Amino acid sequence: MIGVIAKREATALFRTPLAWSLLAMVQFVLAYQFLAQIETYLKFEDKLRTMPEAPGVTEVVVTPILGIAAMLLLFFVPILTMASISGERRNGTLPLLLSSPVTSRQIVLGKFFGIGSLLFVLWLTVALMPLTLMWGAPIDIGAYLSGLLAFACLCASYAAVGLMFSTLFTQPAVGAVMTFGLLSFLWLVDWATRLGEQAGLLTYLSSLNHFQQMSSGLLNSADFVYFAALCFSALAIAIWRLDGDRKPL
């Protein structure tokens, strides 16, 4: 049943110009930045050769590209998820799902995987771009893969947060603003500590911190736990909210 709902959600997303325009814009920005990074690398290539522990092409080109892609997700995901439940509520199609023999969990997970399928396409396009470097330069496959893993974690947890706000608010725009607000807060929350060296809770809360750790090639279970916790708690709240109207008070 989750598959049925996910398939419809994905079809609906890919039928709108929204998905394609977002994919195209992300590609455009990344490609531009990609070329700029290559340019930078070529400029300093000779200098880098003389340094003993110089960063390779992966550190100079691939990791920054993933960083930019991650930042674009902050803008991209709220727009993608904002109408997934609230749009159904507004268009009056939610009763179809609610009067069918499906649970709220199946509805939320179906939506999640539907959005996930579009994000997977985005992930693929992001993953393919650095591979073109392999014609001319050696890539650190380990760093490349862990960067992609970090990006996938980010996609999943952001989609979950967006979905949560889409169930909490009736107006899609409000859901988008709240999603963007929370995600950018989590992104930047440890800036306060960067000045004062006081690591701890704020550093742990920062998604940028976990993302950078992972994409630099350091696979740490704490980072996985962070993204998994964000993902599951957001989905749990979404399910709880969707059940709200149907469960006796």
Next chain:
Amino acid sequence: MPDAPLLSAQKLTRYYHGRKVLHGIDLELRRGEVLGFLGPNGAGKSTTMNILSGNLAAHSGQVVICGHDLVRSPLLAKRHIGYLPEIPPLYIETTVDEYLIFCARLRGLSSGESKLALEKAKHDCELTEVGGRLIGNLSKGFRQRVGIAQALLHSPAVVILDEPTNGLDPNQIRAVRATINALAERHAVILSSHVLSEVQALCTRVAILHHGRIEFNETVEQQLDGMRVQLLNIDSEPIWERLDGVTNATALGGGNYRVVVDDYEKAADAVCNFAKQKGWKLRELRRDTSPLETLFVDLTCNDTSATP
């Protein structure tokens, strides 16, 4: 169990922002019954239908569909529900075929069963020619029919239709009525409508809802023929049931009565004779040409007469 009700609702109540909008709704529906749900706007019709279809929880009370409690085992109960809300729940970016297949799969039909159900529903609702078109490009009448097709697709035991003929032209209304009539043989149908003649033509039973209470719940035949009587100078309440041809009567105040009859000629004679015999003045006696409308207005328009 041929006689067990397909749907039974008991003592449903619901509050909105602290205001009680449903005051203990009781309903029972058996196979072959078509219940017409009437009431002024805001009486609680849509709220009741939302509760019966599992979209909204009642604050108290119970809904049982085909023996399954809607709250305790919603998945089993909802397999037997087909629901058309006031706004048809359509995805405008999908084609009619895709949409109906999705609905069928959502109701737990296999992919093969879905295809059969799709063909049958399209045939029943006259949608065969528009199967490949986007729902967003269809006219209102076609959209309404897609909404109805969606509710009948999985051949549910209980079909709940909120204003099914809304927005249709007269020919389409006739077609939808024929569909509902055909349905009634094997299913139980609840439909709400503002068109009283439609309810009279389609329904076997009428429930009138007013201020969140069911004020009237009877079979249609019992109410089909009636008359209005005004008696003056009466010294005791007449015992209407004893009169020839009279089924029952309701006092409306001021000596006015709404009398339900099974034989108008007999009943009119009996009332005249009875009044003469008692020495009462018969001020008015007229046949009700549209008894359902009279009933509706009596129950919902004039509050003092509705709650004696």
